[in-house]
Amino acid sequence: MRLYVILLILMGTLFGVALMIGPAGIAPLDSLHALILGGDGPMTLVMREIRLPRALLALMIGAALGMSGAAMQGYLRNPLADPGLIGVSGSAALGAVIAIQTGIAATTTLALPVSALAGALIGVVLVLMLAGPRGGSLTLILAGIAISALAGALTSLVLNLSPNPFAANDIVFWMMGSLADRSMTHVWLALPLIVVGLGMLALMRRGLDALTLGEDAAQAMGINLVQLRLLLVFGTACVVGASTAVAGAIGFVGLVVPHMLRGWVGARPGRLLWASALGGAVMLLAADIVVRVILPMRDLKLGVVTALVGAPLFLHLIYRTRRGL
Amino acid sequence: MPRGVAPFMSGSMHSSRSILGFALTGGLLCCAPVIAADMARAEVPARVVSMNLCTDQLAMMLAAPGQLRSVSFLASDPRSSAMADEAKAYPANRGQAEEIYLMQPDLVVAGAYTSRATVALLQRLGVRVEIFAPVTALDDVPAQIARMGDVLGQQDKAAEVIATYEADLKAFQQESGRSPTAVLYEANGYTPGAQSLSGQILATAGFTNLANEAAYAWGGNMPLEVLVMKAPEAVITSRPYPGGSRAEDILSHPALRATQDRRADASVSDSDWVCGTPYVLRAVAQMVSLRHTLINGED
Numbered sequence: 169m170r171l172y173v174i175l176l177i178l179m180g181t182l183f184g185v186a187l188m189i190g191p192a193g194i195a196p197l198d199s200l201h202a203l204i205l206g207g208d209g210p211m212t213l214v215m216r217e218i219r220l221p222r223a224l225l226a227l228m229i230g231a232a233l234g235m236s237g238a239a240m241q242g243y244l245r246n247p248l249a250d251p252g253l254i255g256v257s258g259s260a261a262l263g264a265v266i267a268i269q270t271g272i273a274a275t276t277t278l279a280l281p282v283s284a285l286a287g288a289l290i291g292v293v294l295v296l297m298l299a300g301p302r303g304g305s306l307t308l309i310l311a312g313i314a315i316s317a318l319a320g321a322l323t324s325l326v327l328n329l330s331p332n333p334f335a336a337n338d339i340v341f342w343m344m345g346s347l348a349d350r351s352m353t354h355v356w357l358a359l360p361l362i363v364v365g366l367g368m369l370a371l372m373r374r375g376l377d378a379l380t381l382g383e384d385a386a387q388a389m390g391i392n393l394v395q396l397r398l399l400l401v402f403g404t405a406c407v408v409g410a411s412t413a414v415a416g417a418i419g420f421v422g423l424v425v426p427h428m429l430r431g432w433v434g435a436r437p438g439r440l441l442w443a444s445a446l447g448g449a450v451m452l453l454a455a456d457i458v459v460r461v462i463l464p465m466r467d468l469k470l471g472v473v474t475a476l477v478g479a480p481l482f483l484h485l486i487y488r489t490r491r492g493l
Numbered sequence: 494m495p496r497g498v499a500p501f502m503s504g505s506m507h508s509s510r511s512i513l514g515f516a517l518t519g520g521l522l523c524c525a526p527v528i529a530a531d532m533a534r535a536e537v538p539a540r541v542v543s544m545n546l547c548t549d550q551l552a553m554m555l556a557a558p559g560q561l562r563s564v565s566f567l568a569s570d571p572r573s574s575a576m577a578d579e580a581k582a583y584p585a586n587r588g589q590a591e592e593i594y595l596m597q598p599d600l601v602v603a604g605a606y607t608s609r610a611t612v613a614l615l616q617r618l619g620v621r622v623e624i625f626a627p628v629t630a631l632d633d634v635p636a637q638i639a640r641m642g643d644v645l646g647q648q649d650k651a652a653e654v655i656a657t658y659e660a661d662l663k664a665f666q667q668e669s670g671r672s673p674t675a676v677l678y679e680a681n682g683y684t685p686g687a688q689s690l691s692g693q694i695l696a697t698a699g700f701t702n703l704a705n706e707a708a709y710a711w712g713g714n715m716p717l718e719v720l721v722m723k724a725p726e727a728v729i730t731s732r733p734y735p736g737g738s739r740a741e742d743i744l745s746h747p748a749l750r751a752t753q754d755r756r757a758d759a760s761v762s763d764s765d766w767v768c769g770t771p772y773v774l775r776a777v778a779q780m781v782s783l784r785h786t787l788i789n790g791e792d
C-alpha cells in the first residue's frame with residue numbers, strides 16, 4: 169500500500185512539473201492560474217491546448233506501457249519481455265503509418281488508433297506463436313528482433329513511398345516516439361482504447377499470481393489459461409496500439425519499470441500490474457521533462473531517453489539470464 | 494564510351510575510389526575559374542538542360558524557343574513551381590548524371606544544392622555547368638536574372654524582365670500605413686527568418702516579422718508555445734502536402750487554429766515564395782492584400 173502512495177505522490181508531482189515546463193517560459197503560478205481559471209490570453213491556450221495534453225499523454229501512455237510490460241513478463245515468466253523490444257510497438261507503428269498514408273485516418277476519427285491496434289495485434293500474436301507458450305528467452309528475443317526489423321522496414325517503405333516530402337523524416341518519430349505538439353484531440357483518440365486495455369490487463373491479476381506455481385497448478389486452481397492468454401493479447405494490443413498511434417514507438421518503459429518495482433511487491437506479478445502502471449506514468453513524465461530541459465527548443469525524441477536508461481538494464485538482464493539462454 | 498567513365502567501371506576498388514575523390518575535390522576547386530572563363534566565351538548555347546527548380550523557371554522565362562531541352566521534374570509540380578504549366582512542354586529530368594549526359598547538353602544550369610558528385614561528374618565529362626546560388630533577398634533577383642540572360646545569351650530579354658521587376662518592386666516599396674505582426678510557420682514549426690527570401694517578402698509587404706530574435710534570424714524551429722505567446726496578428730502557414738505527415742500535424746494544431754481564428758488566416762502559396770524569380774512579387778501582392786484586410790478590419 170505504501171508503494172502505491174509513494175508512486176501516486178511522485179506521479180502527481182511530476183505531472184505538476186510537466187505542466188510548468190516549456191519553452192514559452194511562463195511563471196509557474198501564472199501557468200496554473202491560466203490552466204485552472206482560464207482567461208482570454210494566449211497563456212490559457214498554451215496551458216490548456218499544448219501543455220495539458222502533453223502531460224496527460226505522458227501519464228496515460230506511461231501507465232499503458234508499464235502495465236503491458238508487467239503483464240507480459242508475468243505471463244511469459246520472463247523478465248526480458250517488453251512491447252517495444254519484442255516488436256509489438258513497431259507493428260503498431262506500421263499499422264498507424266498505413267492508416268495515415270492510405271488516407272483512412274482522415275476519413276474516420278477512430279481509424280488511426282484501430283489500425284495501430286490491428287498492427288499491434290498481429291505483432292503480439294506472431295511473437296507468442298514464435299516464442300511458444302512458455303516464452304523461452306532465446307526464442308522470445310529472436311522472434312522480437314525479426315518482427316521489429318520487418319515492421320521497421322515496412323514502415324520505412326511506406327513512408328518513403330509517400331507523396332509527402334516530410335513523411336520520410338517521420339521515420340525517426342515512429343521509431344523513437346515523441347509527445348511534442350500533441351493536442352487534446354490525441355488524448356481523446358487514445359484514451360478509450362487505453363482504458364479498455366488497462367482494464368483487460370488488470371483482470372489478469374489472479375491468473376498471473378497463480379501462474380507462478382506452474383501451468384498445471386494454475387489450472388488446478390481454476391485459472392482459464394486460454395482466457396488469460398486472450399486478455400494478454402487483446403489488452404496489450406489495445407494499450408500499445410493506442411499509445412503508438414499518437415506518440416510513436418517508445419521502448420523500454422515496460423522493461424525498466426516492472427524490473428525496478430518487482431522487489432517492492434514481493435515478486436507477485438499480479439500486484440506488479442498496477443504498481444507498474446503508476447511507475448510507467450512516473451517514468452514517462454520524468455523522461456518527457458528531461459527532453460524538454462535538455463533541448464527546450466528542439467524535439468529530442470522520448471525514445472532516446474528511455475533507451476539510454478533501459479538499454480543498459482536490458483544488457484544487465486541478458487547477462488544475468490544468459491544461463492537460461 | 495566516353496573516356497572519363499572508363500576508370501569507374503574497369504578500375505580496381507582502390508583506383509576508382511581515388512578517382513572519385515579527385516573528381517569531387519576537383520569539382521569544388523575548379524568551379525570558379527571555369528565559370529569566369531565561360532562567361533568570357535560569348536557564344537549562345539544551343540542545348541541547355543536545367544537541373545534545379547529555380548534555374549528551371551529562370552531558364553524557361555528567358556530561353557529562346559528550342560534552346561532549353563529539359564527541366565527538373567519539380568518544375569511541373571504546381572506545389573513547388575510557379576511555372577508548372579509551362580514546364581509540361583519540356584522533358585523532365587531527375588538530376589542523374591547519366592540521363593543529363595545522354596541529352597548531350599552544351600550547357601547545364603544547376604543550383605548550389607544540386608548533388609556535387611553529379612555536377613563534378615558532368616564537368617569531368619566535359620559538360621559546361623553553371624551553378625546558381627539561391628537568392629535570399631528581393632534586391633538580388635535582378636542580378637540572378639541578368640546572369641541567366643548572360644549564360645543563355647539572351648541579354649536583351651533579361652533586361653526587359655529586370656526592368657518590369659524593378660518597377661513593380663518599387664511600387665510595393667511605397668506602401669505605407671500600420672505594420673501588423675506576422676509569423677511564417679511551416680512543417681515541424683520551422684519559421685524562415687528575416688534574412689530569408691520569405692522573410693523579405695513579408696517585410697516588403699509591410700508586416701513586422703515576430704520571428705525577429707537572433708535564434709530565428711536565418712530561420713529556425715519555433716516551438717508552438719512560443720508562437721502562441723507571441724500572439725501575432727497573422728500566422729502564414731505552408732500548404733500541407735498530400736499523404737499526411739507528423740511533421741505537418743503542427744499546422745492543424747488546435748492552439749494554432751485558435752491563434753489564427755482570432756485574426757486573419759492565410760495560406761502560403763508555396764510556389765511563388767520558393768525561388769528568386771519575378772513571381773516573388775505575386776507573393777508580395779498576396780501579403781499586401783492580407784495586410785489591407787487586417788488594417789481595414791479595424792475601421
